[in-house]
Amino acid sequence: MSSQTLRYRPLEDLRRRISWLILLRWIAIVGLFAVISISRFLLRLDLRVMHLYFGNAALLASNFAYALYYRKMQFKRANIFINVQISLDLLVLTYLLLFSGGIANPFFLFFIFHMVIASILLSNRAAYIQATLAVCLFTLLIANEFWTFVPSDPLFAYRLSQRLGTNTIYLLGLFAAFVAAIYFTVYMTTSIVNTLRRRETELEAAIGRLEIANTTLELKDREKSQYVLTVTHDIKGSLSSIQSCLRVVLDGLLGVVVEGVKDMVGRAERRSLSLLRYVNELLYLSTLRAEIKISHKEVAPGEIVERVAREFSTGVADKSIELTVTDGTAGASVYVDPYGLEELCRQLLDNALKYTFSGGRIAINLSLGKDRGLLQLSVSDTGIGIAGEDLPHVYEDFFSADIPENREVPSTGLGLAIAIQIVTMHRGTIEVESTPGHGSTFRCSIPVGNKPSQGGRVG
């Protein structure tokens, strides 16, 4: 996953919250309009319907204004913007209650969820200030019961408020309960929100640390690659020059070579060649292990296997071995690491060829699993096989079974270690089955996508 998708963006977050608030208000406006209309025309309550519709219209107009301003809002103004919205909402709520029975109207409970919204969207301090504003406005509603700035006629609550207005104990109790409810709501909500915000900050810090770690890792990886390249250039360059120089002598390009000289130079040339191969495999294995990602590309596995099989045609012919390739993929394309697949195939085939007697058989089988999600590659031979107690160790670096036959076979002991590394990097499996004296079969299953994977990570 790229760091871009992980990065926490406070501006985006704030924008989302504001648009949520505006959406909630659209719902409230429709709801309010429905409640007023139903109360007046269906329930035939004697409401001051024009005042209430005016309040509804004010809410509608303000929300339009908010929605317009939201588009070009600057980040630093966002908090003020939310504060203004919530304060104005509280004022509209108070206005609507004032003309619909005041504290006798059970809708005064709506103050509570305004507090929840304030606690979620605002800083703790701002939320408590909004709570205090709500308490002040509620006090105004209670005061209206005594002094009646707005006559609460002729509402359904008229009779109620007549009685309430004189019941001081009840009003005090209502006030106390309201204040407690408001502040408790803000307290509890802000507590939860604080925890969440702290987690968010921690997460953000963790993401930051991860990014640093990732960069360090990439740097280390590059350093390692540079190291490997240096070794490649120095050791391999020298080795290949030694080998070429000896080859030129052996080929008689500089004149006839006496038999004894030819034999000695030949030994040196063969050793330099096998050392070259050893260095190559060692470097390849360490690069594979240093790799974090493998790059999937679209390839036709059948072609790769055919190509590798062709590479071995001389070796196969020298030992009169019958090599068969059965390609059951019908030319299908899959997404794998092409270099990896090629090398895997090369190592398994090389291994089979090394341990198969002259006149033996090697069979390569390639197929796609039933759901085409698994590429299956198997290499069977009729070679010396592997003893049961050696089976668990065949993939270890430098492993070579301690049997007389092996001393004749030049081997780096890295081939199968490379094979299992490639399979593991593809999150695949490899298994081996063997009967000593009769042969071995290596089976690999490699998950393949139909789309390029975004750089499968290897843990």
Next chain:
Amino acid sequence: MNKKAKIFIIEDDPDAAEVMKVTLQAQDYQVITASDPQKGFVKAKQMKPNLIILDVMFGKQEMTKGFDYAVKMKQDKDLASVPILMVTAVNIRHPGFKFSPETDAEYLPVDDFIDKPAQPRDLVEKVEKLLEQKVSRWRAWPKKTD
């Protein structure tokens, strides 16, 4: 077959260069060598060789300098039509740089590749093939021309 063909080798490893030189001289080719790609480029323009053998890696830090010079030669009117045989130490079996002649050749204006260490038989075979071909497939780089 043109046995008097002029072959220009640009290779910074003197031993590798000598081996190729001896191998090709044994086939009666006329061989000139250069160890520095810039000097080699200038010299090649004067010599007008029939074939250029170009190494990829020049020093540890310049692992793909040969690529740059291959492109540079194709953009030069004197050298554009000369086939290039590239000596690679960088393919799948040479870790650290994932270039493979099999898949990436179309981005590189060279006519053939030979792996290091270049085996005499292989080298002579490829040289003969390119000399028969005479003109580089990439003389109108970046367009392939055959």
